[in-house]
Amino acid sequence: MGGYCGYLATMAGLAAGADAAYIFEEKFNIRDLETNVQHLLEKMKTTVKRGLILRNENCNSNYTTDFIFNLYSEEGKGVFDCRKNVLGHMQQGGTPTPFDRTFATKMGAKSVLWLTEKLKECYRHDFEHRIPKTEWWLKIRPIMKILAKYDIKLDTSEHTNMEHVVNKTGSLRK
Template sequence: MKRIAVLTSGGDAPGMNAAIRAVVRKGVHHGLEVLGVYRGYSGLIQGDFVPFQLGSVGDIIHRGGTILYSARCEEFKTKEGQQKAVEQLKKHGVDGLVVIGGDGSFRGAQKLTAHGFPTVGVPATIDNDIPGTDFTIGFDTAINTVIDAIDKIRDTATSHERTYIIEVMGRDAGDIALWAGLADGAESIIIPEAPFDWDEIVERLNRSNRRGKKHSFIIVAEGVSDGSTVAEEIKRRTGLETRVTVLGHIQRGGSPTAMDRVLASRMGAKAVELLLEGKKDQMVAIQKGDIVGIPFDEAFRMKHQPDLSLYDLAGILAI
């Protein structure tokens, strides 16, 4: 293996740039040439490659987003599009590819391997919803962004003695809502993976009011309901004045935390090691603190499940 390429795909996540940096510099350390591919699979099909040197990834470890950009590509979902991508990789003399992204990006990477091209995935998504890895790049930064926002909202909530509904990202996974809710002492957390009871939510709010608490928070993952619907139901059942804050894409941006920078650096470096070892059709994962490679098939067979013991603990601590 003499030349590798790296691309980012799917939703951006803080720490992607740190992972790109690690791939490039680890590759150069081992005497490899490294190419960056702009705009994900779309750029792959179009041949939008650029040689990366050590300096190409200087001063990016602290930046959110991705310097390689990201784009959706319907053409890549077809066999013809995938074949075009492989042809471009061969045309540019690439021997292995690192794909940094989420579940959809990994399924694309697996398609490339099925076409005979060695590909390794690095999990980067704020949702933390990739099976087989304890954490994904960007998750820690996202929950810290949410916590910072809630801490600021708390000042207003206390001043006006209101109940706030905070809607966070998490279409199919409740990890952001769960971790942020536990970290910020939310009265209730509503996530896709756990059933919730309106009577219990109302009782928690009433209990907080009886002991003189000046504000309340309910954290809801967007995959369960929207914040406005939850607020209307709470007001209907309790008469409490509620306000809704939808944090939206602010959760994807910002400088990555130290945790995400280190995780991205370790994972990016491991991806290069796997390619050098002749491994393909694998994703990098962190499991109990160790950085390992696992087959895509193994990861796809699993189902992501957040640590519901945290959900139970949040309920206990919110009494």
């Protein structure tokens, strides 16, 4: 799920301790997939005997969910087993009641009216993939690799602005 935005896959990967999360914003190739498979193979030699790979639905048109599942299954033979699950199909829910249907219709109509107004207020011409101009969460993606124990170097040279931190007297701390 997530369309052209890898936010859901990234946050789910951080929360669940994923070994890899493939997203639209970060292009990857077969060598990246190979590196991740090798990482999982090495991980299985330790005391941790589980792995999690996430794939955003639009991350790559060639490296599909089936392709990635087959690749990991083939390369992990004798070391680990693979299972595939498309979460969007799992979280759909049960049969809606008449109340659910009428409430959804009302809320849908109100949502469309609200969205129409907001789009009229701030129409942009670069709305193709609905990607914001700044994606703050892309900077925390290396944390997922660190938590998965990849041997990587992390650039810590970027400084952050702490103006949002306010002490008890109400003045800004610097």
